[in-house]
Structure formats: C-alpha cells, structure tokens
Amino acid sequence: MTSNAAFAEVATLAGDPARAGMLHALMDGRALTATELARVAGITPQTASGHLSRLTVGGLITVEKQGRHRYHRLASPAVACMLESIMQVASDSAPRRKVFVGPRDLALRHARTCYDHLAGHLGVALADAMVARGQIELASDAGVVTDAGLALFDRLGVALEPPRKNKARLLCRPCLDWSERRPHLAGVVGAALCRHCFNAGWIRHVEGSRAIAITVKGERQFRENFGIGAAGA
Amino acid sequence: MTSNAAFAEVATLAGDPARAGMLHALMDGRALTATELARVAGITPQTASGHLSRLTVGGLITVEKQGRHRYHRLASPAVACMLESIMQVASDSAPRRKVFVGPRDLALRHARTCYDHLAGHLGVALADAMVARGQIELASDAGVVTDAGLALFDRLGVALEPPRKNKARLLCRPCLDWSERRPHLAGVVGAALCRHCFNAGWIRHVEGSRAIAITVKGERQFRENFGIGAAGA
DNA sequence: GCGATGTTACGGTGACGGCCGGAGCAACGG
C-alpha cells in the first residue's frame, strides 16, 4: 500500500487546525505571505513558517519569492477541489447544533470566492437564475451550457479560457455550496464568469477576507442580466 | 470560524494511517466488519474498534448491526468523493520515485471499483471507447451522454437510477483515475454501468480486495460492445 | 447452560508533533 502513506500524509496536512485555517484563507485563489497566514491562523510567524514548509513539500501549496516576501498559494485546482470536498463532508456532519454566525461569517455567506469561482448567496443565485432562464442545465453530477447561455456569455463578453472549440459542448461543473446547500457554478465556466465580474468591476475583494462586495455597478448588472434583486438578498 | 474546526476534524480522521487504510478498503462500497478492517489496517480489533467509533461519530461511516456482526460502510457518496479527491492530490505529489508495485497493487490497477463505479485500466478503457465512438463527450469538468450513448445503454439494458426524465440531458461526471491518470466514468451513469456489469455477470468481486475480475462472458461482451481487447490489456 | 466469536471499555505507555522564544539570514530603505 504505497499510496496509503501518501494519502494519510495529505489528509494529516489538512487536518491540523492551524494549517486548515491557512488553507481556508488561501481558498480565494490569491497568494498570501507567511505573516498574513500566521495572523489568520492565530499563531506566531515561526510556527506558521514550519507549517507552510510542510505544506509545500507535501505539494498542497507553492511558494513564489518576491523580494523579501514569500507568497504562498494553493498548488493546483485539484487541491482547491479537495478542500471543497472535505468542507462538504464536514458541513454534512457538523450541523449537530445551529451554530452562532458572526458578522464575518455572515459576509462570507453572502458572497465569496471559492478558489476561482463565485460562491455564497450570490453564486447560488446566479446559478439559479441561469437555470431558470434555460441558459444552463445542472444535474448533481455535471452541467452543460445551452445555446441561450452561450449567447448570454457572448453578449456580456465573458472570455472563456481556453477559447472554446466550436465542436464540443461547453460543459460546466456544479459545486455544492457549503453555506447554501445548493449548487453553484464552478469549473472553467464558473471561473470565466467570476473573472469577468472582477474585470468589469461588478465585484471586488474585501480586504483581509475571502468575502467579496458587490459594487453599485455590479448590483445593476446582476439585476439587469440575471434578475437578481438587491444585494442578492 | 466554526466550520474550521469541523473541517480539521474530518481531515484528521482521514489522516491517520490506520484509519486511512480502513477507509480505503471501504471505497468499494461494501460493508465490512471491525475485524476485517483491523486485518486490512494491520492493527488489533480493539484499536480498530476505537477508530471506527471515532469515524462514526465524525460522520464518515455508518454502522449497521446484524447479529453479532457490525457492518461498517461509507456514510455517503460525498465521503467517497472526498476520499477520491484526497487520493488525487496525494498521487499528484507522490511520484517522487517510481514505487514498487506488488501483485496485489497490480490487480487493483487493472480493474477495481471506486465506490460505485468502475476504475483502473478497465474503467479508463471503457470511457475511452465510448468517447471514441461518440457515445459520450468528456471534458475535465463534466461529461454528457450523446444520443448514440443513450441508444447503447438502451440496447444493453443498463438501468438508470433514478429513471431518466426525457427532457433533460443525461449528464455524467468524469473522475480522474489515480493509477491511469486519465478520466473514467463516474456519477449516476458510471454507477449504472457498473451495476449492470455486475448484474449481467461480466465482472465479479475478488474476495478480500477492491479489485474485480473480468469473467469470460464479460471479456466477450466488453470486446463486442466496446472493442476492448483481452483483459483490457 | 457453556464455550466460541465478535465487539467494546479501560488503563498505561510511548512517540509524534504543535507551539513558542531566541538566534541567524536575506532584503529593502535611509
């Protein structure tokens, strides 16, 4: 069982509360420094450094040196997907009691990024709207963008990466939202849509959090293009 | 960060080598007793009992009492999906060296079940064959069954669960195979196909392993219906 | 009722690992 040791190693790396906090913070896809990660995890920079070193050799994160800063980010989308799935299981078994949700948690539940796509109330509302309008079809396993959806992306100027080959259907991945318990849009399509929202100035990052804020412009665009009401409420 | 503690708890449960071995053994979707799982993990039944108790309260497995035996199985497909994704990350970072593959590992790589669908060389070969024949389309995020694929399933008598609503497209989920590094068929479609292979006597479980054996009848059927050569070699 | 088997509960032991403080090293700025 050679693969078993590697499996346990990866799971152990994610299992420490301090490391889990750091990985959680990195789930927005951005790169953070060791000191920033130490602060979110509530430990000293020395301890954080050790953790980050272990995470790096374990292949969960990668480091990019820039001057006297060292920026850490998740190593791959596969890691983000793994963290998502663990959160999925954790939120399934966790609701032993209705937990207290602080204001910070509330902002996260409203709208956040999930590595490279939108999640929270906003992400789910967007997916719901597109399903209702026949622009995408979503099953539990997978999803597909219809011609109406392609037309919408074309009209909005959503840039797909890599550029779509006209032959194959455009497929997308549903991702069960841990706060809403309903699927939102992930995969290449979710990433493209999220990227477009940032580039067009519809949303922006909230400093020091995975939460995102909807701009005034974004509010209007979401209402006009997706029929989503004030602040996705 | 209420969800953080639950996250770390779940990851820690999967992170112990002994527990990882048990979860790995349960990945074939069957239910095993504490003694069997102890033997797989190489620990005493007492120790295994403690581990299984923790896994149960953690929501990773469920227990079914039957006489003096207690059968343990994975709690949900979400747990299986999580274990898959961890294995995915582990196999990404693990290939530090070409590891020795024993005969037991070899059987696993040839053909095995992955919770509820087929994996290994056989699983990948089936997916490849269906893609080549235009019966399914697979992207990295998702997949879809074409009309040709639906016709094939109909001809073979593959029973979909739940029965397909004629309106929506039949979507499927690709699952990156850790041994082949290529996608095989998962999700409801993969599960239906796997179930049909068992029911029709094309494959059978190898006792005491996640590996499966292809019967003589199955060999002929796989060749005739999917063009897969001897033993999927 | 009496062994045999499967499973759980308890106490003790040992080790792995997280944490911090102190010190050493690069990088930027004045």
Added chain:
DNA sequence: CCGTTGCTCCGGCCGTCACCGTAACATCGC
C-alpha cells in the same frame, strides 16, 4: 553603513493520541 522587516532554523516543553493487554459484554451454535 545600519536599522527595520520578513522569514527560517534550532532547542525545549507539553499535550494529544495511537497502540496494546486485559477485561467485560453481546450473540450464536451446541
């Protein structure tokens, strides 16, 4: 050049947890 900042290495403390042996409890066959 020197002080500041960001990060890493080292040594030591301490809590947690995996493991086993012993023992108790349920279930089945005789």
